[in-house]
Amino acid sequence: MTGVRTVLAMRTREGCEQRFEAEWLSAAEQIRVLDGCLRQDLVRDAEDPRSYLIISDWADRERLDAFGRSEQRDRLLRVVRELRESAQRHTYQVLHVLRSEPEESR
Numbered sequence: 001m002t003g004v005r006t007v008l009a010m011r012t013r014e015g016c017e018q019r020f021e022a023e024w025l026s027a028a029e030q031i032r033v034l035d036g037c038l039r040q041d042l043v044r045d046a047e048d049p050r051s052y053l054i055i056s057d058w059a060d061r062e063r064l065d066a067f068g069r070s071e072q073r074d075r076l077l078r079v080v081r082e083l084r085e086s087a088q089r090h091t092y093q094v095l096h097v098l099r100s101e102p103e104e105s106r
Contacts (some may be wrong), residue, residue: 001055002060003058003060003093003094004057004060004061004064004065004091004092004094005039005055005056005057005058005091005092005093005094006054006055006056006058006090006091006092007053007055007089007090007092008054008055008056008085008087008088008089008090008099009051009052009053009087009088009089010051010052010053010054010086010087011041011048011051011052011084011085011086011087012050012051012052012064012083012084012085013083013084014050014085014086015041015064016083016084017044017049017050017075019083020052020080020083020084021042021044022056022091023079023080023083024042025042026097027076027080028040028042029078030076031076032055034067035063036054036058036059036060036063036064036066037057037058037063038056038059038060039055039056040054040055040056040057041054041055041056042054042055043055045083048083049078055090057094058071058084061091062064064091
């Protein structure tokens with residue numbers, strides 16, 4: 001089994017940034033407990049406050065795809081989709097993860 005990471009680039013409709021963030025957080029709270037979901041991040045472009053990346057890690061492609069086809073996904077992310085102007089998704093296999101050492105051990 002190989003872990004997978006999805007990176008979804010989204011641009012919100014003008015004036016929808018705060019609602020987009022709140023709706024994503026609400027959906028992410030429910031998605032994070034699903035079998036196979038390992039992590040989710042929402043990051044905003046430092047130069048363009050309407051541009052975001054949603055980054056999620058899943059245990060394997062099968063569970064990611066099962067969630068992607070589910071009615072639960074459609075229900076949870078309906079409002080998020082309505083608030084976006086554009087979206088582009090890529091899925092990657094996670095090959096290596098290197099973590100920084102805690103400062104006290106340096």
